[in-house]
Every structure is written in structure tokens, then in C-alpha cells.
Amino acid sequence: MDYTLYLVTDRGLSKGRSTLDIVQAAVRGGVTCVQLREKNCSAREFIAEAISVQSFLKEHRIPLIINDRLDIAQAIQADGVHLGQNDIPLKMARAIVKDSMLIGISAESLQDAVEAERYGADYIGVSPIYATATKSDTAPALGLKGLREIRKAVKIPLVGIGGLNRSNAAEVIRNGADGIAAVSAIVSADDPEKAAAELSEIIRQAVIL
């Protein structure tokens, strides 16, 4: 798995463009992983959208991760599911899917991260690194210090999320993240392909240096 530039979709922030259009542009720009996040549609609509995105992503060998709905991830045989602290607990989710699917966990604290690794998460979304307007239900920002503490405590991949963009992506990588999750920095960009390409280059430089 390559988590370096991890797109999280958000229909409400996409300025009227379809999620498929955003995903296609972002993949052309260089995202390495896509999480489909849909909070306000029926399961059937979510599945229809996921299938359309999945068939595009398969051609490009980019993994698809479904937010929250483990059953929808199973229904479409997604590559993974991403669970927050209010979603199905990791132990239950792992018992259901065994090793058939990646499970990512949003950790809002050092303790969350240590537990996620202990119970078999494949990666951790360290959330939020910075305060963000994208989500209203987030915990206090962890900052680079919180990220470094988590980096010291766990070995599995860390994806930073929350308020990340061109101005701070490099420092998040340098402070221990394996990847950057972008929401509005890509989905709200006038040119999502260009935004993804710029972030991709920033991350590449940060990894090298």
C-alpha cells in the first residue's frame, strides 16, 4: 500500500462537481489512495457511486477505501474500510472481515493509536493534525508534537489528516507521517488535478530530503 497522498472525498466541498470527476482528476494528479466518504446518501446511492469510482480506480491500480460503512465495503469488495472512534469498533470489524480487507482507524490521541495497532489496524489516520473546517466533530488538534509522539509509539503507517495543504504537507511528513490525507485541499481546488500534482511533488521532496 502507498498512502503517500491519500484523497478523502467530500461531496459537500466539491463545488458541485461529481465525486467521480474529482477522483479522476486527483488520480491524474498523483493521489495514491482514495477514501470515499458519504454521510448523507442512502446505502444504495453510496454503492452506485462506489462502483463507478472503483472501476476507474482499478484501471489505475489505486486502492479504494470506504468510510465508516463496513457493509458497503464488503458489498463492493473494496480494498479497505476506514473507521472512526464512533464507528464499529476495530475488534468487531476485524472479526467480520478477517484479513480480506484493510482496516484504517482514525486516532485522535496517542491512546487511540496504540490501541488501533494492538487490535490489528493496517494504518492509522492521525486526526486532526490541525484544526479544520471540513469536519465539525473532530477532537482537538494533535499538532506536530502529537504526531511525533504517535510515531514513536506505533510501527504501522500513519496518515496525517486535518487542515493539510501545500503549506504544511512537508512538515507533517518530516514529523513522522507516511502520508498526507487531503480533503478540501483537493476537492475544493479550482483544479483538483493540479492541486494533487503539487501536493504529490511536495511530499516527494519531503520524503527525499
Added chain:
Amino acid sequence: MDYTLYLVTDRGLSKGRSTLDIVQAAVRGGVTCVQLREKNCSAREFIAEAISVQSFLKEHRIPLIINDRLDIAQAIQADGVHLGQNDIPLKMARAIVKDSMLIGISAESLQDAVEAERYGADYIGVSPIYATATKSDTAPALGLKGLREIRKAVKIPLVGIGGLNRSNAAEVIRNGADGIAAVSAIVSADDPEKAAAELSEIIRQAVIL
């Protein structure tokens, strides 16, 4: 499975009483099956409530069915899941759970019912029999005529739902339903136990006669 008096919970209609309290009273009154329906809480809250209801129901050997969220049904190893026409399609759901779980399908038309039987539903919720204020997103009422048409076309158990109460439960049974689903008739009753007991007796009489 005994679907004769099938309680569907609704927190918003329960007049401030907990779902567990309503379920306990309804079981004392004679409900034979409980569907837990939660539309406005997190998966983790839904699971916590489902586990508390489940441990009570197991003592009384009453099956627990989870509305909509197949993953939550799997997480707690519920007896079944109930899916509407906007939820995960039956074929996908059956492929996920195999025969480990009952699957009920809400049919809003004769065609829905025939398809549900063809693709392996364990029972059908015929919905709505009458117009109801409980749900705002329902199809036009099927009436007793619609119920009879479905009864002729499929062999699996039928549970009528939608606007059912003491005044009309008997005619729904006599027109082909194997059971009555009650929402507000029980959860909004001043005395849910008494309401369930009265409905149970009405159904018993209708089955005999």
C-alpha cells in the same frame, strides 16, 4: 421464526422512554420479534443499544433484527437484518452473510416482493399497508388489495407494516399477512405492555377465526 407480532423500535416516537424499556414492556406483552431501528445515532451507540436489547431478548428467546446496517447486525451477531429498497441490495447482502442471518426485505410493490423471494429473502415487510406518520419516505399505501396480490404471488412469510393498530390488525392477518409490525401502536402507547398484549390477542383471534 414467529413473526406474528413484530415490534419495530423508534426512539423519536417513544416519548422519552428508552428503547430498552419499550422492548422489555413489549416482550412482556407478547411481541414475538424485535427490529431495532436507529437512524440518528453513531454506529457505536447503535451497537451499545443493540447489545443491551439483545441480552434481554436472548433470555426470552425473542429474535433480534437490525434495521438497515448489515455491518452492525454482523458485529453483534444478530438473528437478522431488515433492508429497505434504498439499503444494500438483497443479492449483495446475501453474498456477504450467506445463511448465517435472516434477511427481511421491505417490499413496496408486487414486483419488489417477487424479486425479494427470488433472491432469497427470509420474509417480506409489506410496506406500507396504510398511510402512516411514522415514516415520511414511504411509497403509496398498498392496502388490503395490494397485500392479497402479494400473498398470491409469494410463499415466504409476510409481515404487514404501516399504520397498523388494534383497529386494523385482524383484517391484515385475514388478508394474508403472517404477522403485524407495530411501531407507534406500541412505542407511543401510554402502556406499551398492555398495547402489545391487546394486539397479540387480536392477532391470535384473527388467526383462529
